[in-house]
Amino acid sequence: MSGNFSSLVNEEGSRVSRRLFADEAVFEAELEQVFGKSWLFLGHESQVPRPGDFFRTRMGDESIILIRGNDGEVRAFLNSCRHRGLPICRQDKGNAKAFVCPYHAWTYASDGSLRGVPRQSQSYPDGLDKSKLGLVPVAHMANHRGLIFGSFDPDIIPLEDYLGDMAWYLDCHLARAPGGTEVLGLQRWEIDCNWKMPAENQIGDVCHGPFSHVSLFEAAGGIDQPAVTSVVDNGVNVAVPNGHGCVVAGMNEPERELGLGDPSASEAISGHFDKYKAYRVEHLGALREHLDLPTATVFPNFSILGRNSTIRVAHPISATRTEMWSWILVDKAADPEAKEAFRKQYQVTFGPGGMLESDDGENWSGVMYGARGSQSRKQDYVYEMGMGSDGPHAELPGSVGHTFSEHTQRGYYRRWRELMSEAVI
Amino acid sequence: MSALADAETQRAIEQLLYREARLLDERRHMEWLELWHEDARISAPVRENLEVAPGKPPLTRDEELEMLSPAQFFEDDKLILLGRVVRQMTGKAWSENPLTRSCRVISNVEVEAAEREGEFNVYSNSVHYRSRRDGDQSVYPAARRDIVVSENGSFLIRQRLHLYLTDVLPGSFVTFL
Structure with missing residues (x-):
């Protein structure tokens, strides 16, 4: 079958193909087209009131760390080490100064930056540009009356316009x-x-x-x-x-x-x-x-x-x-x-x-x-x-x-x- | 640690727990309700994934429970238990009709005399299997701590702390623990 997914719903939205509710091909496309291009709810600001407070959440099929930095700003990152991809945050919530990957101890600060790699001078004699290996940030973050939303889409419209x-x-x-x-x-x-x-x-x-x-x-x-x-x-x-x-x-x-x-x-x-x-x-x-x-x-x-x-x-x-x-x-x-x-x-x-x-x-x-x-x-x-x-x-x-x-x-x-x-x- | 109850009490309370499970499995809900004290309280806190700082020993389960949020999967008193039973009686509780087949396996029963006369702290494990259609089967293992009281010659369950093993419950269809 080829064509466009939009044929699965009629123009009025009054007829919806059953494929929307059980078809893995539709689901895979949704992860990019719907979850990749919308504002998604991450958590409530009362879950991260103080600097270093974090909450392990999800956006679509991704595990996400929601964390308040030392500067008071709430950020979100893919919960995945840049080295081998392990989740670096494995508890539901807490307060942390840093996240250490359990595999090779790559260490990230609460602003997502890569701070430490063990034996760096020995392991990477030609150098490792840590400034390019921070946690992958969620493109946009916004707060509506305590509800924290994020979007993977760098071109998303502001949350207030979206709502x-x-x-x-x-x-x-x-x-x-x-x-x-x-x-x-x-x-x-x-x-x-x-x-x-x-x-x-x-x-x-x-x-x-x-x-x-x-x-x-x-x-x-x-x-x-x-x-x-x-x-x-x-x-x-x-x-x-x-x-x-x-x-x-x-x-x-x-x-x-x-x-x-x-x-x-x-x-x-x-x-x-x-x-x-x-x-x-x-x-x-x-x-x-x-x-x-x-x-x-x-x-x-x-x-x-x-x-x-x-x-x-x-x-x-x-x-x-x-x-x-x-x-x-x-x-x-x-x-x-x-x-x-x-x-x-x-x-x-x-x-x-x-x-x-x-x-x-x-x-x-x-x-x-x-x-x-x-x-x-x-x-x-x-x-x-x-x-x-x-x-x-x-x-x-x-x-x-x-x-x-x-x-x-x-x-x-x-x-x-x-x-x-x-x-x- | 408190003293173990005598063999006769141990046996009577084990039988109470087995009967309680069987009456639910047999869908004899009104008879099941009679095994609960008027001041009955059931709580089933939401389990969370916790970590200890490097260098610290694991938390005991009691320490773990103190760190949990107030959210519960179940928090019922006798009135709410009655509500759950009455809802079944309407024949219109669609998540239990077609009928659910269940099997609760109760084990590891320890009975200790509590400080108050006629009151016992009871520890047990429970595995609740639930099946409804076309091979569908959910399993709900849990550790339990009950307070059982002796009143007018019979034992009643006054309190149950039901600790599900999982942090993410399978299904949203559990009418009874």
């Missing part, structure tokens, strides 16, 4: 209390699915909720409770240029928590929102004061589930395997009881032991199974729900439509098509 109106929505969550947000920890798990499934689900697939998640809703107070209806019936889906999208809902709905767990935890969460209402009005305005993001995706693989206190990345392992990284995100100003309540509410609903996540993982695997067959993969998946029903809104930026509409997913796959059009099969 565009998405920043307006993200800030509903990231800027709702003084000092912004911080993370309390990270969960990781693997799923047999394509990496785009978590992203396209969390960009606005509200319509799976009442069916897929019905078991927890019934166990926790019924399908008609406000925690469900405030999103499904009263929320909106918003598509933003560059392939981003979100679900927006009212934050101050009474009983927004699922009726599960300790009632005092729900009180701690409501108390936190009440406490910072005036702050939200002042910093976010009267409209955004009461908006939150049940789910949102920044293209290609970063998502936030605002009501469930998590930011997450779907890392590509292969066309059929994904490693989820899910951080617990809380407002920095929240008191310890509220932070604990947010954390526990996240853990019981999302993450590998979460009762909503387990339904989602089941679905994401199923989408991949449906894309593997030699005959079935000749077919498309259908993204036509709510075609033409979204559009401009008086108060909200982006293209706004109801929650039973796939316009955010169409926007996502149009962006995918645009990036992949440069790749040749």
Whole structure:
């Protein structure tokens, strides 16, 4: 087969080839065309507060060191020694003055420079230009309200332009209390699915909720409770240029928590929102004061589930395997009881032991199974729900439509098509 | 180190752990729930990759646990355990329906008398095998530390620290440890 990968998605983004979800040739091209040319989430600034603090993260299929230098600047490098390529950072996080390769002891400083090679004068009698053998840096770095993004593409547009109106929505969550947000920890798990499934689900697939998640809703107070209806019936889906999208809902709905767990935890969460209402009005305005993001995706693989206190990345392992990284995100100003309540509410609903996540993982695997067959993969998946029903809104930026509409997913796959059009099969 | 419990207590608590595993494997969830104390707490912290500085001895596991973030894979009380069971009862928990087949192998059981009368520190290892379809099989090995209490003539599990071996869990489908 020859041609252009862009033929796998139609112009509207309403028909998507199943090959996007299980085909290794498509996956290999994505690593360059999508992951090589997008802004990717690396970590939260609260993970590297002091000079020398580092966090071992990923971008696409690469292991990356995120580190704050002695000058206070946050940098990122390929986690790979220039000599034989070993990962030089092998722990998840910490504080270090230098990274020493375990094989031949090449030593790198926190600014990525190669500082030491054992017995250099004996080993390299003609000299070794260490200034050209520093760790390979990530081309561009940027921070949006504590979220640290990086890009391998030297020509990438600035992060603020890339996010565009998405920043307006993200800030509903990231800027709702003084000092912004911080993370309390990270969960990781693997799923047999394509990496785009978590992203396209969390960009606005509200319509799976009442069916897929019905078991927890019934166990926790019924399908008609406000925690469900405030999103499904009263929320909106918003598509933003560059392939981003979100679900927006009212934050101050009474009983927004699922009726599960300790009632005092729900009180701690409501108390936190009440406490910072005036702050939200002042910093976010009267409209955004009461908006939150049940789910949102920044293209290609970063998502936030605002009501469930998590930011997450779907890392590509292969066309059929994904490693989820899910951080617990809380407002920095929240008191310890509220932070604990947010954390526990996240853990019981999302993450590998979460009762909503387990339904989602089941679905994401199923989408991949449906894309593997030699005959079935000749077919498309259908993204036509709510075609033409979204559009401009008086108060909200982006293209706004109801929650039973796939316009955010169409926007996502149009962006995918645009990036992949440069790749040749 | 605390004193080992007497042989009769050791045997009774071993049987409790085996029964607990079997009731889950047999999907007798309501009966399983009865083996847990009203104040039951389960925690399963996220494991991390740690390094010691050159020249330092390895951390003990207790020292390692103190360095972990507050993130847990599971952190359940009795109410949440009940929620997990009730969710199964709806017949609409799609990650367990079609039914999951599981087999939990429990071993290395040590029982020590705790300081408080009628309370025991129990160490064990668990390997949880899980299979659902078409040869799919996940394995979840873990070390466990329980607190088991004797109440009204029967033993109940009041606390479980469940230490998964892996830092990256296979699958997102574990309803019960």
